[in-house]
Amino acid sequence: MNWDIERAPKIPIYQLIMKHITQSIQNGQLLPGEKLPSERKLATLIGVNRSTIVRVMSELEAKGIIKRQQGSGTVVNDDRWGLSQEPIVDWHQLIKTQQPDEHRRLQDKIKARLHDDTVIDAYTGELPLDLVPAFALPQSNWRDFIEADKNQDDLGYFPLRQAISTLVAQDYQFTLPVEHLMITSGGHQAIFLIVQALLNSGDAVAICQPSFLYALNLFQTAGIRLYGVPMDDQGMRLDLLETEILKHRVKLVMLNPTFQNPTGTTMSLARRKALIKLCQTYKIPIIEDDAFGLLPFDKRQNLPPLKKLDPQNVIYIGSLSKIIGSTTKIGWISAPPAVLEKLSIARQDLDLTLSIFPQVLANYALSDITFQDKLASLRAKISARMTYFFDLIGHDITCHRPAGGFYVWLKLSTDTLTKKQMDAFLGVGILCLPSFIFGDKTPAIRLNIARLNFEEITRLVETLQELKQTGLC
Template identity: 45%
Template sequence: MWQLSENSSLPIYLQIVDLIETKIMNGELLPEEKLPPERQLAELFGVNRSTVVRALDELTARAVIIRKQGSGTTVNAEKWGLFAGQSTNWRHYLTQGGFTPAVPYIRQAGVMERVDTERVIDAATGELPLEMTPKMETPSLSWQSFIAEEQLEDEAGYRPLRETIQKQMKAAYGLNSRPEQIFITSGAQQALFLITQCLLKPGDAVAIESPSYFYSLSLFQSAGLRIFALPMDADGVIISELRDLYHKHRVKMVFVNPTFQNPTGLVMSLERRKELVKICAHLQIPIVEDDPFSELAALDKDIPVPLKQLDADNVLYIGSLSKIMGSTTRIGWLIGPTAVIERLALARQEMDFGLSIFPQVLANSVLNTSGYSAHLKQLHQVLEKRRDDLIEAFETILPNELEFIRPKGGFHLWVKLPIEFRSIRDFDIFLAHDLLVMPGFLFGVKEAVIRVTYARLKKREAVQVAKILQQIIMEKKCDEA
């Protein structure tokens, strides 16, 4: 915090000098980090701007900071190391690391979601609210019982859970797999992380359908991969575009989310699925199929079978319980060739010594209860109702203003707005109206589109979302006029 001590006998400008030097020494201000503008510092300290200028002049004379006209004031990287006792230049490591920090929009949205829960409408979080998680009791097991279950676990996970997943995938889709082809992970993102780190190398080209939530994950950049957008139409990824990408860039892997695609909600047609697995098999390009809504999709007989069922050898299939049982479940699975599963399992073992037995035992217990099927059906009904309520609110309050396709399932509505956004910062208008949505730039597109998540919206909140969008559209149109 930029707050001066109330007990100091030093002149105020020296108190400011002391505070900034202390922040640098403690690592709160890193080398090359920019300080707030003079006017803002004066407001924070509650002093005249001339006092701040005098303090900054003193720090400049000591070579603690560097002031450049038009560029602002930054911590001197060279002096910082001496000043802080030869401390490491963490700014260098932070900027060179593979994982990029969250964009300001996401950081601010996260703060608002945590701090202003009562005031903010959350149509961004792609997770189940508490009231929609399973209302089932977990088994009463002693600590020793859990420890004993570790005897049934190896590097690929808890075997009874793998057998349960095998049976469920067989019953739902006729997918034939063996327990040794199933790898339990701590969610879908761990599976993606292991794939990018262990099966690909820096510089490899990958094709990702566009738009896609994959673009919001830094794990692809951290692996040094070259990412190429794979355009879609109403039936899914465009095969001719994939063929062109392969010949131009030697694509090594394709990442798709064919069922209730995030963010569009689209379902790839069966014909397009067959074309995709055929061309990828011909070109020898593995497919990573992310299918977080598989359990819900299985309730709808009109939804095509997974790509994995069409080509068991060339598809790595990722499933998850987070969209069904809540994000804290942290249970996912990867189905693939035995050799791939063994490689990834050993890599995970070296990284974190395996997965905790507790969530695996609990998940297996819940999946085998009679109440699980009832939960799926109820969840399916609630999601359909919330989807319909949001669409009704849009059609009533904003008739003919918004463009969207009615999703067959999932959590999201992909909405094109009748306005223009010239920069990423324009999307801050949603935050200013206490509405959390996911803007299109997070999914790799530049148009004025947003992902509205209806899973957490009751009917009253759906109406509020429509009214806020109406107000934003009116304001933007007035600005453009």
Template identity: 40%
Template sequence: MIRWSQYRPLPKPKYQAIKRIVIELLEKNQLSPDDQLPPERRLAQLLRVNRSTVTRAFDELVVDGVLERRIGSGTFISQQMYPQKKRVNWHTYLNRQKRHRIQIEQRHIRALIEQQAVNLIDVYSSELPLALVPQFQFPALTWQDFITAQTLETTHGYLPLIEAINQLDQHNEQLAFSEDQFLITAGVQQSLFLILQGLLVPGDAVAIESPSFFHDSTLFETTGIRVYEAPIDADGIELSALEQLVIQHRIKLLILNPDYQNPTGQVMSLGRRYAVIKLCQRYQIPIVEDNIFAWLGFNPSKQLPSLKQLDPENVIYISSLSKIMGASSRIGWVVATPQVIEQLIHVQRETDLVPSITAQVMVTLAMGDPHFQVQLDQLKRILQKRAQATYQMLTQVLPEWQVTLPSGGYYIWVTRDKDQLRLKSLLAHQLAVAPGSLFGFKTDALRINFARLDAPLLGQLAQRLRTILADYDH
């Protein structure tokens, strides 16, 4: 922002001095085409001159093609002609990128985390703490090993990795698939991008849950897809609201997160799963099932069948290893009909988004470790213990809030029927947590990553929440 008050016109014709000030600011790139100047009255106050002096300077700059007046809007740097030299109109490019309040909030939270303050409590980050990430021993590899691995890579991905995921899925009673139904990607975000790009066209509409991790996803804006939200209740997405969206906006795709939903941690009931599938079959709408926490259910015997298992032909299933091995693993996958997979492969190749063979080989070796399943089971036990401890703490510290004990994943969701909690206060107390606004929730809500809370941190979080809420409630 320009501090106009620091400029004082020289004691020569002052309107000429004001013209010179504007020109110099343009030459120094402090003003750009399409930037708005202060109102004449306000600028006269800042420069301590008569308004008529500013008016005359602006009049001449308009004649020179430097400024343009827009009725009802004000005075702007001209988009058509530039002083001294032609320059790229960066203002136009930057204005195309929306600066949503949610994106600003996310940047503030990440900035706090990057500061790495000693007393920071980070329950915002969507990864396991390093201490819980499974440990693996890798054999010594040469560059020739990776070159050799490429001979086992098809358009669907690295064949040993596809087999390893298939075996683990069947062990955990998830899916069984053939190679032509499967595609390795660089994570869930890329999987969804391929689906939007490959199956829809700009202007098409999709439906998601509310609240949802995808509430402010830039994927929809990037691909030109319109997105509409239907609320969830205790069983999952509300059918009447979903059907209304389908009819009103001609929904072409439904994106759901039925198991350990992000951010609520909720599991869609079996009855609602059948009802959603029936509704989508009636209107011939495919479902994208985001099941990123598929292998992190605490009670496998109570695991409900996935939407993909209930309707193999009409559901596109996406998952990832990022919640177990960390986001840097960059390995995800899509399970769909062979026709859909072929289309996604075409988009993946055309956009050069093929995942690294190095990452695929390393993940395959990790999954081939004889202790992989043992470590996975141990991780689930730790997560279940931390979920229970966090739930007990929250019900005691926040008795007016609604808290639900999750049965998998690593998010716990707390809400109340007020709208007064502000991110600024959370950050001021060195607490990095995801407020409900990030997910489209209208009243006070917090998503807490309980996986990051060992016993000492849990105690610190309890005290910090008491302090923060006391400021609002008293």
């Protein structure tokens, strides 16, 4: 069998490999029931990253073109191929498998209400426009962006990487070397690349419970098994993490220890050091998502990132989305160069382009001499909204008070969180996310207080207290 893939410009390599295998089956070079080379061997034969072959095989299996048999490897599907040059699409089965689950239906109902001016939007996970810092942009033209693109390599726009390194040094007093930094299209792309390049289908990842990572479909799509580790007021419980490591052969620990999403909890310094020691013992890398780390209400109480405590074994993810708006789509990964090279290759294989435009704009913002002042002003404004909320809520309703970030984790007084309760929240115009979206059965909701002005916070608290009187909160 010839595995020389004819490359084509602007067509992702994984699509060319899929086409090659499909045509080889149709013309009889690959026969029904014939065994294909292993993923590792196929990657070597073709000269691509193994993650590319994993994606090819997953998509071919989903289409019914191949079958994966445990212990026997991957074979051409003899149930469908060889009968027709053009297999018939099973539309009914395709539609059935794509039906949204209950979680997706709930979020669709919430999103449908976002354009209603009467609702209280504590759902959307970003700043309102009035809090987004305004930066003056220098005059530029199209040629300026073309010229700037010359300073971009596989790791991103070099001046922006320098600006991010400077920002981290100012706020955390430690250095992320520019050669260890890779720009991504937001924090979610950073997580996606890590999953694609460093994990294989069936691998186990330990995360906090609850966690926003439960809400990301990319883990399920990639066949990654997530194991939630309960938290206490110090962060992820390490005794339970060790149990999961021993039971499930955990390959990565992934968490956001500072102003955790959704609970707002910050992992203590002692717990951070113990986590690092535990993961070093079992030789497990840590993926640290620090999306909210630049938003402490009191910088004097800010704790060092895990990356600062263990530069070699922690892959660090940062983002500007929570500061200058999600539409900018600027995130970054700090990791050893060998890891960044693997992530970069995966991005190229998946044809995930990195536009120069948002990178140049982000660099303008970070290079603005007023950036730190505006960042401090943003922290103060969010802190004021949090303080106002907690002053109003009093002790009637149980909430975790965060030391930074956007979110408040409000625990309900009921034994369970039912669809009827969520319908009640929607009915009174409170848009929020329930705990089960984050993989937690504890009756609670996540509220984005940074999203609300003082009038909306007043309405929110009054409505919550009314719901509590009816037994729904």
